[in-house]
Amino acid sequence: MTDLIETLKGALSPGGVLTGEDAQAQAQSRWTRLGTPLAVLRPVSTAEVSTILKLAHAAGQPVVPWGGKTGLVDGAQADGALALSLERMNAIEDLDTAAGLMTVQAGCVLQTACEAAEALGWLLPLDLGSRGSATIGGNISTNAGGNRVLRWGMMRDMVLGLEAVLADGTVVSSMNRLVKNNAGYDLKALFVGTEGTLGVVTRAVLRLRARPASQDTAFVGVEAFDDLPRLLRRLERGLGGALSAFEVMWADFHALVTTPPARGRPPLEGRYPYYVLVESMGGEPAEDQARFERVLMGALEDGEIADAAIAKSKAEREAMWALRDDVAQTGRNAPIIAFDVSLGIGDMEAYVDGVRAAMAARWPGEASLVVFGHMGDGNLHLIAGMGSRESADLHALEDIVYRPLRAIGGSVSAEHGIGLQKREYLAWSRSGPEIALMRTLKASLDPRGILNPGKVFAA
Amino acid sequence: MTDLIETLKGALSPGGVLTGEDAQAQAQSRWTRLGTPLAVLRPVSTAEVSTILKLAHAAGQPVVPWGGKTGLVDGAQADGALALSLERMNAIEDLDTAAGLMTVQAGCVLQTACEAAEALGWLLPLDLGSRGSATIGGNISTNAGGNRVLRWGMMRDMVLGLEAVLADGTVVSSMNRLVKNNAGYDLKALFVGTEGTLGVVTRAVLRLRARPASQDTAFVGVEAFDDLPRLLRRLERGLGGALSAFEVMWADFHALVTTPPARGRPPLEGRYPYYVLVESMGGEPAEDQARFERVLMGALEDGEIADAAIAKSKAEREAMWALRDDVAQTGRNAPIIAFDVSLGIGDMEAYVDGVRAAMAARWPGEASLVVFGHMGDGNLHLIAGMGSRESADLHALEDIVYRPLRAIGGSVSAEHGIGLQKREYLAWSRSGPEIALMRTLKASLDPRGILNPGKVFAA
Structure with missing residues (x-):
């Protein structure tokens, strides 16, 4: 590979090839394992990317594209590969x-x-x-x-x-x-x-x-899971296309982000099993705010929500979003594993309860589970801890989280992808003929298997 | 092929194979040329579709899927093929x-x-x-x-x-x-x-x-083309996500559908170069109607629209849509050719004027052009007539309509597809490497070339 790297040094713009310590310094991320690339390539143009791939293809040399290096499924792991960073093509x-x-x-x-x-x-x-x-x-x-x-x-x-x-x-x-x-x-x-x-x-x-002219945000408390889909449908219908976020937090997530050392404060006085951050964006600030309040009031009157705090200022809105975004608090249960799954709303309550029960049975006194997600589109994040980093425990946990999805048509990856981490579970969300067809595409477009090999499915 | 058809008769449910006159009776459509299929197959299940394709694949026999047979690009032409109609799989x-x-x-x-x-x-x-x-x-x-x-x-x-x-x-x-x-x-x-x-x-x-609870519809007159994109942006912003249609009609289209023998009546008194059917769907009827009128009033005050009629009843709404849908009136200019192109709003006025001028120069006194379309997404339909059915004239017309799209990144097919009719113009909207990649997919998924062969690109 030394020859290839020397050729690349000649073919790319200055600074286009990093090796040794310079390369390894780039292969650091707190989010994902990047491995030990042979070199980090930093093309400045599409033509340079083409040159890299032409040479790598001829040499049968694996190439792993790098973006922001904050993926969550080890999709940019580049052991023995040329890492192809797009960082200089950022215009x-x-x-x-x-x-x-x-x-x-x-x-x-x-x-x-x-x-x-x-x-x-x-x-x-x-x-x-x-x-x-x-x-x-x-x-x-x-x-x-x-x-x-x-x-x-x-x-x-x-x-x-x-x-x-x-x-x-x-x-x-x-x-x-x-x-x-x-x-x-x-x-x-x-x-x-x-x-x-x-x-x-x-x-x-x-x-x-x-760009919307209005942004209305509320933080609401909900007493029963069944109220959540009803609330979602009410907002979808009542806001007439303006609903832009429906972020649900289970009570354990809410507790974590509103308890020191977290700096967030609870927007509502009462304690509820579920909280939702609701946001609407529209074109007429005063009218939109009135509509937002009207629709929430209807939900309050019909009992779908137990209480609501409506952001009265940008600062209040940002404080609500800061709670939702303070996912780092889940690190207090470390070691933790973050999951990203998708399933029908109708299946969610039983699914989460089932995962929680199975974890408690497997790791009594050690298990923790924090749940939140983009319920409006079926996506839940589960942050699970069981006081262990052992691979046997990790596998047991993955089995607990992923296995129930099979029967209900859920997905082992809602938005994070498959990468390396979920590869062995792909077949739990996709059928044999589907995976065979993916492989047909792969073989057809990348017959030598040099592009991010081993990701999504085994090479 | 007789053997194959006999085998299929044995393999499919009763009525699954039509041949001879029964087949040809199915191959009629006023919209599209369906050709002369060897047989019309009517499977009742996915398993039967699989059986058909397995047998056809083994025999290297072309198969052409049929849906409603009202496509507009001869995409279901089945000369010498087995037509595979999904009509019995309609549950x-x-x-x-x-x-x-x-x-x-x-x-x-x-x-x-x-x-x-x-x-x-x-x-x-x-x-x-x-x-x-x-x-x-x-x-x-x-x-x-x-x-x-x-x-x-x-x-x-x-x-x-x-x-x-x-x-x-x-x-x-x-x-x-x-x-x-x-x-x-x-x-x-x-x-x-x-x-x-x-x-x-x-x-x-x-x-x-x-399902939206409200539906507000207006028919507006616009004095200048430049007002159209400004009106569209105003509606997008002001209606906060509720805008559901923005259908533009050039004056010639409007004249055709509001002049006997057409039965439509003009919703507005004045004459304008452009008309737009605007529709909004939301969740609160009274509030939505007020908002709709408010936003249109703003457009009227700022001069983006010259006049507006707002539908006061379901009948009035349906009458407005009937004008837009009365495309059959363009047949009064027969013989006509219908085009379906897509381009940036900023390019539309010059494009239509250019096509009109080129047609008038080529067929003086005979050329007609009627224009309407889904401007909200860049899609125009041009119904062109030049008093001829000669293929030389057709080619000259296609050249006039399609050639200018090349320089402005337009598409020769916005929504109708390529089929057979636009095949030779595909390269005017897509590059050589793009078409090569399409062919890679085709070769990979259909190596014997039996699926709707010759459509999109030559087999």
């Missing part, structure tokens, strides 16, 4: 304010893109905890979700066009700028959510939305 | 009113599915002129669009899961019921909008939306 190339389109390079950090859109009166609706590190390319490769999926969909729904480099270095520029385009196959889908195993995303055209 | 298998999901067989007519959802308080938002004939399977295979794309997206956005049968008869059941599911590749994309060339869709899980 916002164009922001078309007439059409509401942003053309951006893959290495651009999500928050940077969001702020650029906002500054010009537009909204890039993707919103997630890692917004300050995750890149647009990573968001595309993992089909990122987050807090507003129930209104604006996942990253898939924001990508109108993209450019990707195939395993052999072929550049496929599919930079469509149209909302409606049925001229031939939709090739974007090959690269959205496929975790860099079918190509390296280099650029994208993102669809922006009108 | 609504399940309607989950708690989760808002419908499980439906491919042959179900769109309108039937919509009405079933509505009866239970839900909305299947796909809405298009052929709703009474088009099937769910056809809507999926062509990624149907229609009148509400700006709010709820295209068919692609409504399909959570689907089942398809591959060329060799393998059944891939990917009946996901979850909004968020990143467990492996999204395989649905292989079958949505690929016009039956990669597999035969047999079933689907569709995402429903809360």
